[in-house]
Amino acid sequence: MKEEIIIAGFGGQGVLSMGKILAYSGLMQGKEVTWMPAYGPEQRGGTANVTVILSDEKISSPILNSYDTAIILNQQSLDKFEKSVKPGGTLIYDPYGITTEPTRTDINIHKINAMDACIEMNAAKSFNMILLGGFLKIRPIVELENVLKGLKKTLPERHHHLIPMNEAALKKGMEIIK
Amino acid sequence: MALEDIIKPENLVYKKPDIMNDNPMHYCPGCSHGVVHKLVAEVIEEMGLVEDTIGVTPVGCAVFAYNYIDIDWEEAAHGRAPALATAIKRLRPNKLVFTYQGDGDLAAIGTAETIHACNRGESIAIIFINNGIYGMTGGQMAPTTIEGMKTATCPYGRDYKLNGYPLKITNQLKDLDGIRYVTRQSVQTAAAVRKAKKAIRKAFENCMDGKGGASVVEVVSTCSSGWKLSPEKANKWMEENMFPEYPLGDLIDKDANK
């Protein structure tokens, strides 16, 4: 098994931390993992993206030309990465703020209204967990139990009380992805 | 009385410190370095710290201080002595760590290292020889060169408009929170030498009592070669021209009223 993922959106949407939780989940599942951010001032307001690879085998390049899955959170990222999804791969996007829908027909496209859902749940900070839940529904590469373990690893102890809310968000994402 | 009858331990009234070796000094006649070297060596010996001292030499005339005083030394890059001393003291907190620097080294190229080491309150002593000139490179203008003073790079005399003002760096250092003791001394008379020695002793003691804070002993000094004056005239010129610009005395002593 090997899954090459790009997560891209605005800085502040939780792109990097979502990638981090996914990477930790992979670690908990005994996978090889890499997490490579496009670092720098981009993190603070501009577009942000992170490449996460989970694999049974040792990972060679942390930097890729094409991806099994792209998780897209804004129009700029959609324009940039839609073409980089491998044929037969997966594109997941939140339609919030998207003006031009994806057009490819050789990939599986899934829509997830994560922004609406997190507002509805009154849990704005769980936005990226809803997305992650949606992703895992489509690509069940790590078990929910290991995601929760991964969450525990990335959250400082004082925030561990937020884990149930994040679990609810993950499950919400699994429900609402189309 | 034969000479052998005189040279006996019980007749000894003065000797150089044991850690001052017999290497002939490269300093010019009349230079203040030799006297200050001796004072440093005496204080180290009197404090019983020969085995517990690490000195840092500068770039400048005193670069070879390590050839004359038999303690462990490290030779710094130009201006960086306080950075070296910072690390040495932090890694060897029980040692006496001091730097010995000239005006170009301390107040020009090493200004940042000097100010920040003092501001961090490093438990180090800085011996600062201020003779208003670059001696080793042949008498160029120093940051401390006074107005009108002629050097190889201000041959018509230092002009504020062209060269800026002499940097009285100890005046600035005294205001730093990390500073414990700043004093300005000289060594042109026996009385001055005694006072300078006391100041060096105080600075070294400050380094060893665990209370922290940096100590700076500025010694207003002569450079007869660079100033192109005889040693005697150099002393006189210093008293008449340098002292008004760099008045002697303690600039700050935070232990004074305790």
Place this chain on the structure above:
Amino acid sequence: MSEEVKLMKGNEAIAHAAIRCGCDGYFGYPITPQSEVMETLMEVEPWKTTGMVVLQAESEVSSINMVYGGAATGKKVMTSSSSPGVSLMQEGISYLAGAELPALIVNVMRGGPGLGTIQPSQSDYFQTTKGGGHGDYRLIALAPASVQEMADFVGLAFDLAFKYRNPAIILADGVIGQMMEKVVLPDFKPRRTDEEVEKQCPWAATGRKMSRKNNIITSLELKPEVMEQNNLRFQAKYKQIEENEVRYEEILCDDAEYLLVAFGCSARICQKACEIARAEGIKLGLLRPITLWPFPTKAIAGYANKVKAMLSVELNAGQMVEDVRLAVNGKVPVEHYGRLGGIVFTPDEIVNAVKTKLM
């Protein structure tokens, strides 16, 4: 080895490995993309556990001179920075080499010249391997290609530095510094006691024992005849390092018709390029220098008799390619492929370069 597998950035691995290998002091100044090294150290507060000193200096000039000061006392000291900061340190590095002091410098490279960019680059290869500072000196240069190697090379670099009384450098890049991977940290090794330091480093300035001559740490020697002898001694040491310490990795080289030579993050990307090329039937291999100095000249010379052509793949305008060409000595064509100023190539680009430049 401790059992626990952790996930962390390369920069964080450097910090944790330093504490665990008994480092006595870290002196640094913030610069992207390596600031996590000092940030991690300040968060862990090793002075409360191992007694390691961590200090934020006022400049890179000062931090390398703090390293120079600390190294003179026989302590295990290090700094880290990124390209512009490492340029500022060159004077101090030359002094360390000239005074024959062991120390570790970490350079997490970014694109230059000048202030350049903060994105990954490998354009400090010349600076690292050909001098950088003034004088005839060499740095033992290790190039990690994974977060695990970031952790492992800290201890290795210190061992080599003390073995040869010579500064060592870990030449990493923004990719290896910023990416997170699995890592098993080295076991805790206690810091040496002052007595152990004095035994291991009888040359150090530790306070003169009356039983010995005073120790003077200096790079200065005004007599050219003596300075020449000093230099010859350095050169003899460098030769010994060249004979004993070359490290490299061969990947898919056995049947290779074409050979990539790449270090650091470029080697990781090249590995993927090899996979892609082989799927297309191109027998592509990769030789990864782990030590950039000493350079794996003999190993590369050996491949000059086996492969049709080589491609030196670097995030620069062609630096290591000069050493590859020297090793190959004209036997087969050696080309260069690079991206500049912080742009990182993708595996496909490298496969295309193989096709257009070598075939």
